[in-house]
Amino acid sequence: MIKFGVAGNSNSFYDEGYKHTYQAADWCKKRNLDLFEYSFGHGVNMSLETATLIKNSFQDSNISLSSHAPYYINMANEDPLMIDKSIKLILSTIEKSLLMGSKRVIIHPASQGKMDRKRAELLMLDNIHRLSDVLSESNFSNDLILCWETMGKVGQMGTVEEIIEICKIRDNFYPCIDFGHINAREQGILNNPQMYNTIIQKLQENLKKDKFLNMHIHFSKIQFSNKGEVKHLTFQDELYGPKFEPLAGLIAKYNIQPWIVCESDGTQAEDAIIMKNIFENILKEDSNCL
């Protein structure tokens, strides 16, 4: 089922006096949100006690959980020891995610470094095959899926095409399509509905049906320069985009059931609800037309 949620706690959560992520379950429920993405972006540290608190509160409130792996993972590093480190970080993110009841782990694949693009891609794919072997040898649960994210900076790996190649490696590798990142990397390309449709069609044609229909989505407006992403904005932005309306129309048209995480800068709860309302209005209009 389609879900709308937040990346981390918004300013309004803290302004209302809340402090802890386990409190976010009830808070999200009251705001009609369906999903919360927890960030291990700066490190995988969480006690069993905290993980259990989070698991129980989110289960009680019926709010789904995903989690974000550390930002410094790099599967295109030329040093095999650094690849071992990245694989260990992914495994420990999975371990904590299972403890806290998270069903999806989101990963930034790699950076290009000084290599040319094709060489970086081949090295990244080779190392992700290695990760897949390690996952097969571990008792890694296939209930949990790993979502590889499209990235916003020109020097990062993770174009739509590269993410499709990663998804072919393993059954539980899915795409995390970050439309703000795509728009930022490609200098504002998502300024018309046709470009959204081109991306959605490419995903439909190249991914297994289940991966297409249950893709993960990140959405926010993002400031960019000629090198791509500069910073996340809020839905107040009128300059950079992208707009959610054309995507909402395509999600309804293709009957996709994504988990959609809003990554606005501080207003992610409010902006996630704006997206949910836009989508529900499209469904209402569609049913009025029948």
Ligand SMILES: [Zn+2]
């Ligand atoms: Zn991310």
